[in-house]
Amino acid sequence: MPYIGFATPVGGTGDNYDTGLRIGTLLGWHLNRQLSMNVEFTLDFLNPKGVSSEVSDIASDFSFSPLLHLPLRYGPLELIVGPKIGFFEETISYTINGDSYNDSYSGLMFGVNAGLLVGMGSVAIGGLFSYTGRHYSSGCETIDYVGNGCTYASGTFHTVSFNGVILF
Numbered sequence: 389m390p391y392i393g394f395a396t397p398v399g400g401t402g403d404n405y406d407t408g409l410r411i412g413t414l415l416g417w418h419l420n421r422q423l424s425m426n427v428e429f430t431l432d433f434l435n436p437k438g439v440s441s442e443v444s445d446i447a448s449d450f451s452f453s454p455l456l457h458l459p460l461r462y463g464p465l466e467l468i469v470g471p472k473i474g475f476f477e478e479t480i481s482y483t484i485n486g487d488s489y490n491d492s493y494s495g496l497m498f499g500v501n502a503g504l505l506v507g508m509g510s511v512a513i514g515g516l517f518s519y520t521g522r523h524y525s526s527g528c529e530t531i532d533y534v535g536n537g538c539t540y541a542s543g544t545f546h547t548v549s550f551n552g553v554i555l556f
Contacts, residue, residue: 389414391516393551395432401545408435410549414453414501421457428453428472428501430520432547439482447478447522447545449497464507468516472499476522488532493541495525505555512555520547 390413397405410433416426427450434445451474458467476497481490498521505514527541 389426389553389555391551391553393516393549395434395518395520395547395549397434397545397547399544399546401543402547404437406435406437409433410551412449412551414455416453416455418457421459424455424457426453426455427451428474432520432549434478443480443482445478445480447476449476449520449522450474451497451499453501455501464512466505466507466512467503468505469502470500472501472518472520473497478522490530491527493524493527495523495541497522503553505553510556514553514555516551516553518547518549518551520549521545522547 392411394407395410396402396407410430412428412430414426414428416424418424430449432447434447436443436445451472453470453472455468455470460467474497476495478493479490483489499519501516501518503514503516505512522545524541524543526538528538
């Protein structure tokens with residue numbers, strides 16, 4: 389089930405970001421009509437506020453994301469909902485006074501997916517709402533391709549997103 393949409397950071401750290409692009413996919417199989425087991429791959433192109441266009445901030449998530457599929461009584465509608473848990477890696481690249489900086493962060497991610505699908509023959513289309521929390525556990529900085537070391541990083545970055553989806 390590929391998806392494309394937008395992600396908006398929320399909470400205290402979200403004050404420093406605008407809405408950014410999100411793309412990803414859920415890959416899996418149905419155990420039965422109501423339950424599917426999936427892995428999810430997501431790329432969030434985060435959009436820091438008030439910085440030059442030379443900044444790139446990309447978070448990639450890999451998670452286990454089972455879904456409960458609940459057919460609705462009215463027409464070919466299906467509600468999907470389920471948790472997600474996994475790992476993330478965030479890479480930030482920027483330039484200040486001619487020096488190139490590359491920061492990388494990683495840690496655990498968690499969240500929930502919920503959506504509504506409309507069956508159209510052998511496919512379904514719809515919308516997927518997601519909440520994602522990324523809990524940082526490590527961070528590294530490189531200046532002009534020379535590593536400055538890695539440290540423990542702390543904090544959680546929260547995003548909510550809405551995506552258009554196609555279920556094959």
